[in-house]
Amino acid sequence: MPIGEFELIERYLSRLGAHRDDVLLGIGDDAALLRPPPGIELASAIDTIVEGVHFPVGMPAADIGHRVLAVNLSDMAAMGAEPAWALLTLTLPVADEAWLRDFATGLHDLARRHGTALVGGDTTAGPLMATVAITGFVPPGQALRRSGARPGDEIWVSGTPGDAAAGLAVLQGKLDGPDAILEPLRQRFLRPEPRVGLGLCLRSMASACIDVSDGLVGDLGKLCESSGVGAELDSTLLPRSSAMRGAVDPEAARRFTLAGGDDYELLFTLPPGSDTGLLQRGGGVAVTRIGVIAAAAGIAVDGEPAGRELVHGFDHFR
Amino acid sequence: MPIGEFELIERYLSRLGAHRDDVLLGIGDDAALLRPPPGIELASAIDTIVEGVHFPVGMPAADIGHRVLAVNLSDMAAMGAEPAWALLTLTLPVADEAWLRDFATGLHDLARRHGTALVGGDTTAGPLMATVAITGFVPPGQALRRSGARPGDEIWVSGTPGDAAAGLAVLQGKLDGPDAILEPLRQRFLRPEPRVGLGLCLRSMASACIDVSDGLVGDLGKLCESSGVGAELDSTLLPRSSAMRGAVDPEAARRFTLAGGDDYELLFTLPPGSDTGLLQRGGGVAVTRIGVIAAAAGIAVDGEPAGRELVHGFDHFR
Numbered sequence: 001m002p003i004g005e006f007e008l009i010e011r012y013l014s015r016l017g018a019h020r021d022d023v024l025l026g027i028g029d030d031a032a033l034l035r036p037p038p039g040i041e042l043a044s045a046i047d048t049i050v051e052g053v054h055f056p057v058g059m060p061a062a063d064i065g066h067r068v069l070a071v072n073l074s075d076m077a078a079m080g081a082e083p084a085w086a087l088l089t090l091t092l093p094v095a096d097e098a099w100l101r102d103f104a105t106g107l108h109d110l111a112r113r114h115g116t117a118l119v120g121g122d123t124t125a126g127p128l129m130a131t132v133a134i135t136g137f138v139p140p141g142q143a144l145r146r147s148g149a150r151p152g153d154e155i156w157v158s159g160t161p162g163d164a165a166a167g168l169a170v171l172q173g174k175l176d177g178p179d180a181i182l183e184p185l186r187q188r189f190l191r192p193e194p195r196v197g198l199g200l201c202l203r204s205m206a207s208a209c210i211d212v213s214d215g216l217v218g219d220l221g222k223l224c225e226s227s228g229v230g231a232e233l234d235s236t237l238l239p240r241s242s243a244m245r246g247a248v249d250p251e252a253a254r255r256f257t258l259a260g261g262d263d264y265e266l267l268f269t270l271p272p273g274s275d276t277g278l279l280q281r282g283g284g285v286a287v288t289r290i291g292v293i294a295a296a297a298g299i300a301v302d303g304e305p306a307g308r309e310l311v312h313g314f315d316h317f318r
Numbered sequence: 319m320p321i322g323e324f325e326l327i328e329r330y331l332s333r334l335g336a337h338r339d340d341v342l343l344g345i346g347d348d349a350a351l352l353r354p355p356p357g358i359e360l361a362s363a364i365d366t367i368v369e370g371v372h373f374p375v376g377m378p379a380a381d382i383g384h385r386v387l388a389v390n391l392s393d394m395a396a397m398g399a400e401p402a403w404a405l406l407t408l409t410l411p412v413a414d415e416a417w418l419r420d421f422a423t424g425l426h427d428l429a430r431r432h433g434t435a436l437v438g439g440d441t442t443a444g445p446l447m448a449t450v451a452i453t454g455f456v457p458p459g460q461a462l463r464r465s466g467a468r469p470g471d472e473i474w475v476s477g478t479p480g481d482a483a484a485g486l487a488v489l490q491g492k493l494d495g496p497d498a499i500l501e502p503l504r505q506r507f508l509r510p511e512p513r514v515g516l517g518l519c520l521r522s523m524a525s526a527c528i529d530v531s532d533g534l535v536g537d538l539g540k541l542c543e544s545s546g547v548g549a550e551l552d553s554t555l556l557p558r559s560s561a562m563r564g565a566v567d568p569e570a571a572r573r574f575t576l577a578g579g580d581d582y583e584l585l586f587t588l589p590p591g592s593d594t595g596l597l598q599r600g601g602g603v604a605v606t607r608i609g610v611i612a613a614a615a616g617i618a619v620d621g622e623p624a625g626r627e628l629v630h631g632f633d634h635f636r
Contacts, residue, residue, distance in 0.1 A: 030397050031363035044352055046449070050409060122366055209348075
C-alpha cells in the first residue's frame with residue numbers, strides 16, 4: 001500500500017523514544033522547540049550510516065534503526081554527556097510500511113532506554129541511509145575530550161573490542177562454526193550497545209576518551225594525536241570474549257581486537273593510581289587496562305610500532 | 319589526488335561559517351561542546367537534500383553547499399529563531415578536492431552571513447547527498463508555530479513564489495527565452511535566500527508561519543491543518559516577478575506561483591489590522607497580502623476549491 005511521505009512520517013516517526021518535559025514542541029512544525037536546563041553545556045554530534053558502507057545490504061530494519069541511534073549515543077558516551085534529543089533523516093528507495101515500522105521499533109526501544117526523545121524527522125526518497133543528530137547535556141567543564149591524555153596515564157577499554165568485526169565476518173559468511181559460538185558475535189555487530197553509563201562515570205576520572213568505531217589502534221591513534229602523546233599496548237592484556245576465543249585462533253583474535261571496527265566501546269585514559277572500583281561497579285560493562293600512554297608519538301604493540309594494517313581503521317575513501 | 323576521509327574533513331569542513339564564542343569545542347572530537355545563552359528556547363531542525371530528488375544531477379558544488387544550509391536556515395526563519403550552530407553530513411561517491419572546496423565555499427558564505435557556525439561534520443562514501451541539522455535561539459514563548467492561524471487573519475507571503483520552480487524548468491530545458499529574463503529565475507532556484515530577518519520581525523506579529531518549500535497551496539494546507547482552519551486565496555493579489563511575467567503566460571505564472579516548490583519564502587498569517595510597516599521596512603524582502611483565513615477547512619483559490627494539482631506540492635513518495 002503506497003502512502004504519502006507526510007503520512008509516513010506522522011505515523012511512524014512521531015512520538016518515538018522517551019517522553020521529555022523539556023520538549024516543548026516535537027515533530028510536526030518547521031523545527032522542534034526545546035528547553036535546555038540552566039547552566040549546562042550541550043554536546044552535539046551527527047552521524048550517517050549508509051547501506052553497503054556501514055551495514056550490509058539486507059540487514060533487518062530494526063537493527064538499522066538501533067544502529068543509527070547507537071552510533072550517535074556512543075558519541076554522547078565518549079563525551080560523558082547525558083543524551084536528550086535526537087533528529088533523524090531517513091532516505092528510502094521505496095516507502096515500505098513494514099520496514100518503517102520495524103526501523104521505528106529498533107530506534108524507539110534504544111531511545112527509551114537512554115531517555116532520548118526523537119524531536120524531528122525528515123524522510124526522502126533515495127538510496128537507503130539514515131542520519132541522526134543528537135544533543136546531550138554535560139556540567140560545565142566536565143566533558144571528556146580526546147586531548148587530555150598525559151605520559152604515564154593508563155589506557156583502558158570497555159567490553160571486548162573485535163567482537164563486532166568478527167560478527168560482521170560471520171554475517172558475510174567468512175567465519176564458520178557452531179551457532180552457539182557465532183551468534184553472540186553476530187549480535188555484537190547487529191546490536192552495538194552504547195556505553196552511556198560508563199561515560200557518565202568517567203566524567204570525574206578520565207583524562208581523555210574516544211569511542212572505538214573505526215578500530216582500537218586507529219581510534220587510539222586519534223586520541224594520541226589530539227593529546228600530543230604516543231601509546232604502548234600490551235596485547236596479552238587485551239580482553240577477549242569466550243565467543244571470540246571459540247571462533248578463531250589467537251592470531252586472528254588479536255587482529256580483530258586491534259583493528260576491527262564497529263564495537264562502540266569506550267577507550268579512555270586514567271591518571272596512574274586512579275581508583276577504578278566505581279567504574280567496575282557502576283559503568284555497566286567490564287573495563288580492562290591494556291597499556292600506557294608514552295611521551296613519544298606513535299602506537300607500539302608489544303614493543304613494535306603498529307603496522308599500517310592495524311592503524312588503518314575504517315576510512316571510507318582509502 | 320586521492321586523500322583520506324579524516325584529512326578531507328579536517329581540511330574543508332573545519333572552521334566553516336561564523337566564529338562564535340558559544341562554541342567551546344568545534345569539529346575534531348566525538349561531539350561539539352556548545353553553551354546556550356541563559357533563558358532561551360532552542361529551535362532544532364534537520365533536512366537532507368539528495369541529488370536527483372532535491373536538486374538536479376550535475377548542479378555546481380557551491381550551489382549544493384548553499385542549498386543544504388539554506389533549507390535549514392529557512393526552518394529557523396519559519397520559527398522566528400536566530401540560527402547559531404549547524405552539523406553537516408556529506409555523502410560523496412568519490413573524494414574530489416575541487417568539488418569539496420566549492421561545496422565548502424557555498425556553505426561557508428551563507429553561514430557567515432547568518433552568524434552560523436559549523437560545529438560538526440561527518441563525511442562518508444555513498445550517493446551524493448547532504449544533511450544539515452541546525453539549532454537556533456528563540457525567547458521563551460515567542461516561536462512562530464503553524465498552529466495559531468484564526469479565521470479572519472490575513473494571509474501574507476514574502477518574495478515572489480514560483481520563481482524557483484520556473485528556474486528549475488529553465489535548468490531542465492523546459493523554458494526558453496532571452497537570458498536576461500531566464501537568468502534571474504535560474505538564480506532563484508540555485509540560490510534560495512532564507513528569510514531569517516523577516517522571521518525575527520514576525521516574532522511579535524504573526525499568528526502562524528511556515529516556509530514555502532513544497533508549494534504555496536500545499537504548505538498553506540499544512541498551516542491550515544495545524545491551525546484547524548481553511549483559507550481563501552485571491553490569485554489577482556499573488557506577487558509576480560518581472561522575470562516570471564516576461565518568461566511565461568499568466569496562466570503558467572499562476573500555476574508556478576501556487577504549486578511550484580523550492581522558494582523558501584515565508585507564508586504567514588497576521589491578525590486583521592496588523593501594522594505591517596515594520597515588516598515592509600525591516601524584513602529585508604517585500605511581503606504581500608494574498609488572502610484570508612476562513613473557518614471552514616480547505617483551500618479555495620478565487621472562490622473555487624484548490625484542485626489536487628495545486629495542493630499536491632512536492633511529495634517524494636507519491
